[in-house]
Amino acid sequence: MIRLIGAELLKIRSTRMWLGMLALSLGFSLMSVAVYIAFAGMEVNGEQGIGPVTDPDTVRALYASSSAGVLFMMILGIMGITGEYRHQTITGTFLLTPRRGRLLVAKLISYFLFGAAFGLATVLVTAVVAVIALAIRGGSTNPLDHDVPLILGGAVLAMALYSLVGLGLGALIRNQIAAIIVAVGWVQLVEGIITVALPEVGQWLPAGAVRAVTLTSSAFGGSGTLDTLPAWGGALLLLAYGLAFAAIAMVTTVRRDIT
C-alpha cells in the first residue's frame, strides 16, 4: 500500500496540473482576503455589510478565506482519477495494480495527503497576508485570538477532504469534463441556492461542512444565523461524502471492463 501511495504521489508531482490548482486555490483565498479587507467596516445604504477589522467575526472570516479555493481541491481529486480514463493510463495502472479496490484506497490516501499539503500551503500564505493586512488596517494581529488556529486547521482539513470528495466523484462519473461541470455547477450554484433558501438542508451539504470546520455560520463569513454543524461534525460529514462516492464508484464504475 505504501508503494502504491508513493506511485500515486509521484503521478501527481510528475505533471504540472497541481501547480495550476495550487495557484487557483491560493488566488481565490487571497482574493477573498482582499475583499474582506477592502469592505470591512464599510457602510452600504446605511447598513454595515462586513464588520470592522476589530470585530472578531471579521477576523474569523478573514482567516476562513483560506478555504475559499476548496473547489480546486475537488477538481484536483476529480482529475486524479478521470485523467487516468481520459489519457488511458488507467490500463497501465490496473496492470500494475489489478486489485482495483486497493488502487482506489491508495488514491484516496494520496489525494488526502496532497490536499492537506496544499491546504497547509494555502493557509500559511493566506494567514501571512491576513496578518499583514490586519496590521495595516489596525485589527488584531495575534493569530492565536478568536479561534484562529482552529479555523486554519479546519481550512487545511477542508482542503484535504475536498480532494477526497473530488476523487470519489470522479471515480463515479469517470468523464473528466462532465465531472468538473458537475462539481463547479454544484459548488457555485446549487449549494449556494440551497444554503440560503434551505439552511437546515444546507448544513448537511459539503459547503455546509466547510462552514462547520472553519467555524463560519454566515453565508458571508463570520458568525451568522445559518444552521451549522459543529466542527467535528463537518469533518466527519466531508469524510463521509468522499468515502461514499468512492464506495459507490467501487461497486459500479471502477469494476467495469477497461477496453
Next chain:
Amino acid sequence: MISIEGLAKHFGPVRAVDGLSFTARPGMVTGFLGPNGAGKTTTLRMLLGLVKPTAGRALINGRPYAMLERPAVEVGAALEATGFHPGRSARDHLRISCAASGIPESRVPEVLELTGLTGDADRRVAGYSLGMRQRLSLANAVLGEPKVLILDEPANGLDPAGVHWLRSLLRGLAEAGCTILVSSHVLPEVEQTADHVVIVARGRLVRDAPLAELIGTGGELRVRTRRAAELAVALENAGGQVRREDDRLLVTGLEPEEVGKAALHVEAVLTELVQERSGLEKIFLELTMAELSAHAGAPGAPGVPDGTPRPDETDRPEEAAAVPGQEDRT
C-alpha cells in the same frame, strides 16, 4: 506459461471471443494472429484482468492475473491503446511503474537504453511519435524483467529498424526461456518472429500449430522460365498443380527442390524461383477474405482483386468493414 481455457466474451449479441482455448509455452514466441476484429485484443485484455470473461478463464503460470502479487515482475504487457499522460516524461512514467511494483529505479535507465529512448527520456510524451510511444510501452513491459511477455501489435508504428530490433529482442528473450505471446494482424512480422502460431477469426480458434508446419503446407511457388510449357508438363508429372501465365508458372504441391529437379530434367533455365505464398499466408488470406465478404455482404469486396492481394493491402478495407464494438481499437 499462458493458458486460455474456454474463454468467451460477449458484448451484447456480439461474440467477440467465443470459446477460445490455447496455450503459449516458455522458450518460444507464440504469434497470436487474426484479422482485425477477430477478438485478439479482447482476449489479451481478459488475460490481463482488464476485461471480465463471460465464460472460461485465462491463466498466467496457473493463476489469474489479478491474483499475482506483483504482476509487473511476473508479466510484462504492452497493449495497444495503453495511454501515457501527455504532460509526463517517459522517465517519470517508468519511475511510477517502478514505485507501484517495488522495482528498483535503477532499472529505468537500463530499459531506456534498451529501447533507445535515453536521449528523449526527459521530454514530455506529448511530443513523442507513435514509434517512440511503442518503445516506451515495451520499456515499461520489460521493466520488471518478467518471464512472461504479452504484446499487442508491438510493431505498429515502428520503423523497419525498430521492427528488426524488436524481432531480435523477442528472439533473445524467448531463447532465455521467456513465454512470449505477440498479437498481430501483419503476417510477415509473425512469420519472421514466431515459433508457434495461434490463428483466430471471429473469436474462435482456427489453427494452433508450429509455424514450420503451417508454412510447409500448401505454399505456392512462382517459377519463371522461357520453356514454361515444357516445364509445366514436367511439374504436373511430378505431382504438382500448375497455373501458367505466359512464361510464369504458379506451382502448388511441390517443394522448391522438386521444381529444380524437374527443370534440370527438361533443361529449362530458371530465371526465378520464389516461394510466393506460404501456407500460413494462404490460411490467413482465406480468413480475411471470408471476413471481408461476410461483413461487406458480397464476395470479393471492392478494392480487393481476386488474384493475390498482399495481406497489408487487405487490411484497410477490413478495418473499415469491422463490426463496431467487436474489437476495441480505439
